[in-house]
Amino acid sequence: MIIKSAMFNVPMYKFKARNHKLIKEYFQDELIANLPPKPNVDNLKLYSDYFGGIKSLGKEVYDLYQEDLNAFHIKAGFNTKLNWANKVHAWYNIGYEGHMQEEHDHIGGFPSTIFSAIHYVVFNKNEHTPTQFLNPIHSLFWGNTQNTYLSDNLPNDWQNRQYLPDVEEGDMIFFPAFIRHSVPMQTSSMLRATVALNINTHEAPNNAI
Numbered sequence: 001m002i003i004k005s006a007m008f009n010v011p012m013y014k015f016k017a018r019n020h021k022l023i024k025e026y027f028q029d030e031l032i033a034n035l036p037p038k039p040n041v042d043n044l045k046l047y048s049d050y051f052g053g054i055k056s057l058g059k060e061v062y063d064l065y066q067e068d069l070n071a072f073h074i075k076a077g078f079n080t081k082l083n084w085a086n087k088v089h090a091w092y093n094i095g096y097e098g099h100m101q102e103e104h105d106h107i108g109g110f111p112s113t114i115f116s117a118i119h120y121v122v123f124n125k126n127e128h129t130p131t132q133f134l135n136p137i138h139s140l141f142w143g144n145t146q147n148t149y150l151s152d153n154l155p156n157d158w159q160n161r162q163y164l165p166d167v168e169e170g171d172m173i174f175f176p177a178f179i180r181h182s183v184p185m186q187t188s189s190m191l192r193a194t195v196a197l198n199i200n201t202h203e204a205p206n207n208a209i
């Protein structure tokens, strides 16, 4: 018998945003109803307060994620006996047909972002494409082989350049901030909306177990 296992894996956490309904209502009433005529990020056909020049996500929305963030920290294994300082930056992304986001990661900030999250606020899995994650070791596999012209001939490990999470509206996913990702150009005329969150969890000063 041959047993295959993975030496390393990249964690992803998925659950239902507890206050999805309230957050979606906020989107409909406060953001979507008041969108300016043109996206503020013209080249991405995107309305996003990450870039400024548009109404910011209300601070009350941060509070609606607090339970989810607490649950995530416990599940991820942050020591519950310590005091953690949790700095969160959240922003929205709203787009119609043609909107996309180029490949990027969420590394940076001070203290550095360690995990990022996406909440699919308005999302129809039959119409929209989820975030597309890129395999961080794919280039190592690929650069290490010159033995065939057809990638179909290679083991699966060499082929999985991308990972598309199975998500539906209301889902929230957490992933390491270093994983590069993009949003493919959307072809549906239906609006798509997400909240992205950067989670800068770090040990608070004067901690003691």
Ligand SMILES: [Fe+2]
Residues within 6 Å of the ligand: 104, 105, 106, 181, 196
């Ligand atoms: Fe992102």
